[in-house]
Amino acid sequence: ALGSGFIISTDGYIVTNNHVIEGADEITVEFFDGEEAVATVIGTDLKTDIALLKVAVKRPLTAVPFGDSDHARVGEWVMAVGNPLGQGFSVSAGIISARNRALRGTYDDFIQTDASINRGNSGGPMFNLAGEVIGINTAIFSPSGGSVGIGFAIPANLARPIIEQLQTFGKARRGWLGVRIQSVTDEIAQSLGMEKATGALVASVTKDGPAEKYNIKVGDVILKFDNKVVGEMRRLPRIVAETTVGKAVNVDVWRKGKPFRLQITLGEFPEDDAKLASVAPAQKQETAKALTIG
Numbered sequence: 303a304l305g306s307g308f309i310i311s312t313d314g315y316i317v318t319n320n321h322v323i324e325g326a327d328e329i330t331v332e333f334f335d336g337e338e339a340v341a342t343v344i345g346t347d348l349k350t351d352i353a354l355l356k357v358a359v360k361r362p363l364t365a366v367p368f369g370d371s372d373h374a375r376v377g378e379w380v381m382a383v384g385n386p387l388g389q390g391f392s393v394s395a396g397i398i399s400a401r402n403r404a405l406r407g408t409y410d411d412f413i414q415t416d417a418s419i420n421r422g423n424s425g426g427p428m429f430n431l432a433g434e435v436i437g438i439n440t441a442i443f444s445p446s447g448g449s450v451g452i453g454f455a456i457p458a459n460l461a462r463p464i465i466e467q468l469q470t471f472g473k474a475r476r477g478w479l480g481v482r483i484q485s486v487t488d489e490i491a492q493s494l495g496m497e498k499a500t501g502a503l504v505a506s507v508t509k510d511g512p513a514e515k516y517n518i519k520v521g522d523v524i525l526k527f528d529n530k531v532v533g534e535m536r537r538l539p540r541i542v543a544e545t546t547v548g549k550a551v552n553v554d555v556w557r558k559g560k561p562f563r564l565q566i567t568l569g570e571f572p573e574d575d576a577k578l579a580s581v582a583p584a585q586k587q588e589t590a591k592a593l594t595i596g
Contacts, residue, residue, distance in 0.1 A: 306384035306426030307331070307355065308435065310465070312362040316355040317465060318425030319440055320346045323353050331357055334391055345468030349409055351440055352461055353425075354468040366427060369434025371457035374398055374413065382417040382439050382453070384426030394418035396451075403454060405441065408539050412454040413437045419453035428455045463544055476571040477545040479518075479527075480511020485535040486523055494523065495559040501525040502535040504555075516566040518555065525561070526554035543571070 305322030309315070316331060323329050329341040341355040374380075375398065382394045396417030403412040415428065419439050428437035437455030444450050467474050483502040491499040501523040507513045518524075524532055528551040532538045545551060547570040555562050 304385055304388050304422045305424050306422065306439070308383075308425075308427040309363050309365045310368075311365050312359075314357040314359040314363060315344070315469065316341060316357065317438065317461070318353050318355065319438065320348055320351045320353045322425045323355070329355065331355070332390065345472040345474075347464050347468065347474040349407060349474070350456060350460065350464050351407075352438065352456065352464050352468070354465055366429075367434050368458045368462055369430050369432060369436045371413065371436040371459045374401070374430060374436050374457075376400060379431055380415055380417055380436070381429045382415070382419055382423060382426060382455075383429065384419075384423035384439060386418070386420035386422045386449075388422055399452075404536060405454065409460070409543055411457055411460050411540060412440070413457050415453050415455060416451040417453060418449040418451075420449050421447070423453075434458075460540070460544075475547050476543040477547055477549070478512060478569040478571040479542050479566070480508035480513040480569065481518060481524075482506040482508075483524070483535055483538060494556060496523065496556055500534070501532050501556065502538040512566055512569045516553075516564055518553065518564065518566070519557070521557070522562075523556040524553060525556055527551065528553075542568070 305318055307316045307318035310317055323343060331339050331341045339357040341357045344354040344356050346353040378398050380396060380398055384392060386392050394417045396415050398413055399416050400414040403414050404410040419442050423439045426439045427435040428439055430436045436458045438461055439455050441454045442449060443452040464474050482505045484505045486499045486501050486503050488499045490503060504518060504520055504522045507518060507520060524538060526532060527538060527541050528545055530541050545568055547568060550565055550567045553564045553566050
């Protein structure tokens with residue numbers, strides 16, 4: 303039960319993965335100088351696998367800054383810090399192998415790297431050459447269970463809004479539109495009179511959701527949301543989720559052979575509270591976990 307994490311504020315806030323601390327009754331944080339402290343869980347988000355912890359501090363801690371992960375490019379050097387296989391405060395280096403990788407989740411947008419990431423690295427920081435955290439090391443593809451050069455990190459620009467919400471509300475608050483969507487194929491685009499396949503096709507509309515209230519219809523193709531282009535279907539859920547709950551946004555759709563603009567006030571994704579409530583009792587077990595701050 304080992305993992306990694308990193309300090310984001312001088313007063314003791316620490317970021318790690320949810321799966322690192324999930325089910326733990328006690329979480330112990332070990333710092334580089336050997337000092338240990340018991341951490342409190344401030345909030346977790348299952349969908350992005352992020353957890354925010356807090357330790358009581360007797361002195362200001364040294365925090366690491368976040369960088370702009372959108373500026374990271376394939377081929378750039380990165381460094382992963384963590385606790386691989388229990389070997390604490392280890393550093394590995396590599397390059398960014400790919401961007402925008404999707405594994406299983408709705409909001410996946412992983413950075414792929416060949417820097418060595420093994421069990422125990424989860425939750426640790428991925429640094430760029432400027433010493434900024436641009437990712438949270440989270441997962442690997444491996445037939446053996448060890449690093450084979452295919453590791454994944456949550457990009458900083460996806461993680462930061464979630465971390466801020468966990469700090470403020472104790473949970474993630476995501477925008478909610480209330481639609482089910484599917485990809486726009488070339489055949490669908492042609493049948494709808496579109497010049498090219500783009501956007502997200504509305505397959506169904508949730509009853510009493512924001513989309514129904516503000517007149518989004520089945521068969522609409524959402525082209526832009528809050529003035530952000532929806533180039534492909536999988537981009538829309540992340541755009542919606544990252545938009546502030548209660549914000550009035552423009553939604554550009556393709557309807558009956560021509561563009562059409564709607565204005566919608568975004569709701570709050572309703573399943574988060576129910577899911578957290580149903581999971582919490584099952585997580586109660588006699589488990590202690592250790593976290594190494596690299």
